[in-house]
Amino acid sequence: MLSADIKGFLESSLLEEYLLGLTNAEETQHVEQMLAKHAEARDAYEKLQDSLEFMAENMAMPAPEGLRQRILNDLQAQRPEAAVVSVRRKTSWMAVAATIAAVVMAGFGLMQYNKAQDLQDAVDLLTAEIEILESTAQGQQVQFASLQNQLDMISDPSTEKFVLRGNDKAPQFEAIAYWNETSKQSYLDIRNLPELPDRKCFQMWADVDGEMISVGVIPETDEPLVALTFLDNAESLNVTIEPEGGSDHPTVTDLVANVVI
Amino acid sequence: MDLLKQRDRRFVEVLYDRYADRLYGLAYSILKDDVIAQDAVQESFIKIWKKATEFDPDKARLFTWSYQIVRNTSIDKLRSHQKRGSREIQIQTEDVSHMGHMDVVPEHMDVSEHLSRLEEKYRTVLHLLFFQGMTQQEASEALDIPLGTVKTRLKIGLRELRKVFTDTTMALILALLII
Numbered sequence: 294m295l296s297a298d299i300k301g302f303l304e305s306s307l308l309e310e311y312l313l314g315l316t317n318a319e320e321t322q323h324v325e326q327m328l329a330k331h332a333e334a335r336d337a338y339e340k341l342q343d344s345l346e347f348m349a350e351n352m353a354m355p356a357p358e359g360l361r362q363r364i365l366n367d368l369q370a371q372r373p374e375a376a377v378v379s380v381r382r383k384t385s386w387m388a389v390a391a392t393i394a395a396v397v398m399a400g401f402g403l404m405q406y407n408k409a410q411d412l413q414d415a416v417d418l419l420t421a422e423i424e425i426l427e428s429t430a431q432g433q434q435v436q437f438a439s440l441q442n443q444l445d446m447i448s449d450p451s452t453e454k455f456v457l458r459g460n461d462k463a464p465q466f467e468a469i470a471y472w473n474e475t476s477k478q479s480y481l482d483i484r485n486l487p488e489l490p491d492r493k494c495f496q497m498w499a500d501v502d503g504e505m506i507s508v509g510v511i512p513e514t515d516e517p518l519v520a521l522t523f524l525d526n527a528e529s530l531n532v533t534i535e536p537e538g539g540s541d542h543p544t545v546t547d548l549v550a551n552v553v554i
Numbered sequence: 555m556d557l558l559k560q561r562d563r564r565f566v567e568v569l570y571d572r573y574a575d576r577l578y579g580l581a582y583s584i585l586k587d588d589v590i591a592q593d594a595v596q597e598s599f600i601k602i603w604k605k606a607t608e609f610d611p612d613k614a615r616l617f618t619w620s621y622q623i624v625r626n627t628s629i630d631k632l633r634s635h636q637k638r639g640s641r642e643i644q645i646q647t648e649d650v651s652h653m654g655h656m657d658v659v660p661e662h663m664d665v666s667e668h669l670s671r672l673e674e675k676y677r678t679v680l681h682l683l684f685f686q687g688m689t690q691q692e693a694s695e696a697l698d699i700p701l702g703t704v705k706t707r708l709k710i711g712l713r714e715l716r717k718v719f720t721d722t723t724m725a726l727i728l729a730l731l732i733i
Contacts, residue, residue: 345618
C-alpha cells in the first residue's frame with residue numbers, strides 16, 4: 294500500500310529504488326507524485342542524485358580510444374528523426390531560433406544572415422545549454438518536449454510563415470507568425486516589440502468570416518516562440534494596440550500590422 | 555552538414571566528453587569486458603540521442619537519466635551474453651573494496667580513499683545494485699541476506715555516502731582555501 298505520508302515515504306527506500314530505475318509502474322507514479330507535491334522529497338532526491346554522480350565518478354574509467362569516433366559515425370548513419378533541442382529561457386535562444394527559421398525560410402529571402410557564423414553561434418549556444426542543463430545547483434526548468442514540438446512545427450514544410458511588419462503607428466514592430474492548418478498550431482516569433490505607453494499592449498486577431506477574433510495578447514517575453522490560439526478559416530492576422538490585458542474587440546484605429554494568410 | 559544534424563552531433567560530442575568515462579566505467583563494471591562494454595556505451599549514446607526529446611528534467615538530471623540508460627543497456631547485454639542457465643553472480647572483492655580503478659585513474663584516488671571509509675556492508679550493496687546491475691532480489695540472493703536488509707542497506711548506504719562526500723567536498727574546499 295503506497296501511503297501519501299511524506300515521512301513514511303522518505304523513510305522507505307522507494308526514492309533510492311526510483312533512482313536506480315527499479316520501481317514498477319505503480320511505484321514510479323507514486324514517487325513522481327510525491328516529488329511533485331513535497332519539497333522535502335525533491336530535496337532528498339537531489340541529494341541522491343549527487344550521490345550517484347559521486348559514485349559514478351569513483352567508478353569512472355578512461356573511455357577507450359576510438360569509441361568517441363565510432364559513436365559519432367553511428368550517429369551520422371542514423372536517420373534524422375530526432376532533433377535534439379536544449380534551451381534556456383534567455384534572449385540568446387532567439388538567435389538560434391532565428392538561425393533555424395532562417396534556414397527554413399531561405400526561400401522567402403527575408404533575412405540576410407551569415408550562415409557560418411550563425412551555425413557557430415548555435416553550436417556554442419547548445420554547448421552552453423548542455424552545461425546549464427547539467428548543472429546541479431537548482432535544477433533549471435527546461436521544457437525539452439515542448440520546444441521540440443515548436444521546432445518540429447516551424448520546420449514542417451506544411452507550416453506557413455507570415456511576416457508582420459508595423460505600419461506608421463508602430464514602425465519597429467516585427468513578428469513572424471507560423472501557422473499550420475493541418476496540425477492546427479500557431480506560434481509567434483516576436484522579433485521586435487516596440488515600447489508602448491503604460492497600460493497598453495499589442496494584441497493579435499484573426500479575421501474569421503469577417504469577424505475579428507483574438508488569438509492572444511502579445512507578451513513581452515524572452516521566449517523564442519509564443520503559442521497563439523489557432524483558428525480555422527482565418528483569412529488574415531492583425532495586430533492592434535489595446536489596453537493592458539487585451540480587449541474583446543479590436544480597436545481598429547490602432548491597427549499596426551496586418552497580413553493576409 | 556545540415557543544421558539539425560550538426561547540432562545533434564555537437565550534443566552527442568559534449569555529452570560524450572562530459573560523461574563517457576563515468577558511463578564507460580559503469581558499463582565495464584557490469585559487463586567486465588572491454589569490447590562489450592564499449593558496445594553498450596555506443597548503443598546507449600544512440601539511445602540517449604534518440605530519446606532526447608523524452609528526457610524530462612523534472613524527473614531526473616541528465617546524468618541520472620544517462621546512467622539509467624547505460625545501466626539497462628549493460629544489463630540487457632549481460633543477460634544475452636550469459637550462458638543459459640544460472641546467472642553467474644560475481645562479487646569481485648577487489649572491485650567492492652576499492653570501488654574504483656585507482657591505478658588506472660589516479661585522480662580518483664582521493665575519492666576512493668574517502669569512499670573506503672564507508673562500511674563494507676553498505677559499499678557492497680551499493681556496488682551490486684549500482685555497478686553490477688543487480689536487482690534487490692538478486693543482491694539478496696548473492697549476499698544471502700533478506701530483501702529487507704538489502705533495502706535498508708541501500709538506504710543507509712546512500713545516506714552514509716552523502717556524509718562521505720560532503721566531507722570530501724568540504725575537505726577540497728578547505729584545501730583550496732588554504733592554497
